[in-house]
Amino acid sequence: MKLIVPRPEEENRLFAFIGPFQPLVWLLIFISIFPVIGAMTFFTWLYKHLHWNNDASRGNNSIRWFTTISSSHMIYVINTLTNQGGREAFDRLSFRVLTGVWVLCAMVLVNCYTGIVTSSLTTPKMKPTINSFEDLAASKDIRIVLRSDTSMGDQILRATSGVYKVFGDQARRYPNQLVDNPFKLTTALQTGRYAYPYELPLLKI
Known part of the structure; x- marks a missing residue:
């Protein structure tokens, strides 16, 4: 299982003059x-x-x-x-x-x-990169977007425990995180505020 995540953004340096000291x-x-x-x-x-x-x-x-x-x-x-x-x-x-x-x-x-x-x-300082589902669940800026017509999206929406349940509850709380076609998914990903989970296809030999 993989994640499509936005490119890390540069942290805001508006208050850099306060940062050197605690x-x-x-x-x-x-x-x-x-x-x-x-x-x-x-x-x-x-x-x-x-x-x-x-x-x-x-x-x-x-x-x-x-x-x-x-x-x-x-x-x-x-x-x-x-x-x-x-x-x-x-x-x-x-x-x-x-x-x-x-x-x-x-x-x-x-x-x-x-x-x-x-x-x-x-020196530009980038925001932390999202490398796992746990990182995505802890992120305050990036949310998950699901396709309700895929097995992956259905699995997350039906989850009753763990990080999948967190994503499912989040998607139900914010309906704009549920899409039903690839065009809406592309539009959501282009905003840079969403990550998309997907499964790699199994290759038969």
Whole structure:
């Protein structure tokens, strides 16, 4: 018993920009941004705090200063992730170590992401091929089409168990999957949405 199946189509690459990383990885990258910004803001506050002597002016401008510095660090972190670059003015070793670790991680992520996206866009990825009746039963895109005037179609429609019963129930549920002449069968197969089972003729010697 054989199957006539449509030629495998190329998978949709509309959302290829999301594919390189799994959702959990995207979530972890998003979460990691906030501790990095918080640590950079803390180091900046610490360095500035060591040089502040006027408590009154520090209290009056603390909220505005915190907002400005946090926004600046956020822009720097996002620019690094998007491969835009940027600069930070502090020359303290601890701050440089923190930004260096972040830049290194961002460089690895950006290069991995770019490489995977480039390869996925240049190399076509085909949908899985249907090689058996089990593959056809599990497929969501391809359905079976039967000729009701053949022994093969009658056998599937009369089946009471197994994969044949699945096909029979499917054909009864969707009447357009039952045809009674080869012209309708050809029309259905040309749509690329149906597979047709048939038996090889026995050769008498």
